[in-house]
Ligand SMILES: O=P(O)(O)OC[C@H]1O[C@H](OP(=O)(O)OP(=O)(O)O)[C@H](O)[C@@H]1O
């Protein structure tokens with residue numbers, strides 16, 4: 001997996017506020033939304049475009065527009081929903097599919113409880129959004145699901161990633177000829193004994209939407 005850690009003072013500033021345990025849910029949601037917009041700029045660097053000509057008031061100009069089929073954005077519920085609006089703001093013509101996954105907090109294995117995606121993803125570029133890449137079990141299962149439906153190019157946007165999760169992804173997709181990219185605001189130190197990212201930001205879903 002090709003990993004890009006976005007080094008930018010504004011990203012670092014917003015991420016620090018996001019990590020702060022005193023940050024309340026409304027502020028956490030706003031910061032997550034703002035961070036996605038900044039990450040999306042980098043994450044869409046490979047988005048497919050096609051050449052077009054437009055008439056300016058002065059002359060013809062060569063330019064590009066997004067190629068069809070348009071990209072598919074897939075938030076991993078629940079926490080990934082906190083990143084959806086920021087992503088579609090930048091890619092308003094993208095389609096949106098949904099994957100509901102929850103990590104069993106005893107076994108740390110991901111379980112899928114909802115899927116609402118196009119059946120055929122052949123030739124589609126997909127942007128998966130989920131704030132946390134911890135053990136990597138959730139993201140690996142999500143990408144396997146997308147590959148099984150034919151997706152041929154997947155970029156994941158995560159606010160935070162752990163080295164263990166990146167290693168898991170590299171092992172799970174070793175030898176895959178389909179590109180997988182990760183764009184993240186930070187690569188943290190490690191996971192703790194409960195599978196939480198250290199220093200991390202705690203439980204992203206709970207901080208966005210409250211404890212359920
Ligand atoms: O890399 P992993 O070890 O698989 O963990 C990461 C997953 O855990 C969190 O979701 P969670 O399972 O808490 O569900 P939620 O979004 O409903 O809170 C997070 O949003 C990721 O989906």
Ligand SMILES: O=c1cc[nH]c(=O)[nH]1
Nearest residue numbers: 134196197202203204
């Ligand atoms: O640190 C972590 C790990 C998994 N899921 C979270 O929400 N936070």
Ligand SMILES: [Mg+2]
Nearest residue numbers: 203204205206
């Ligand atoms: Mg959670």
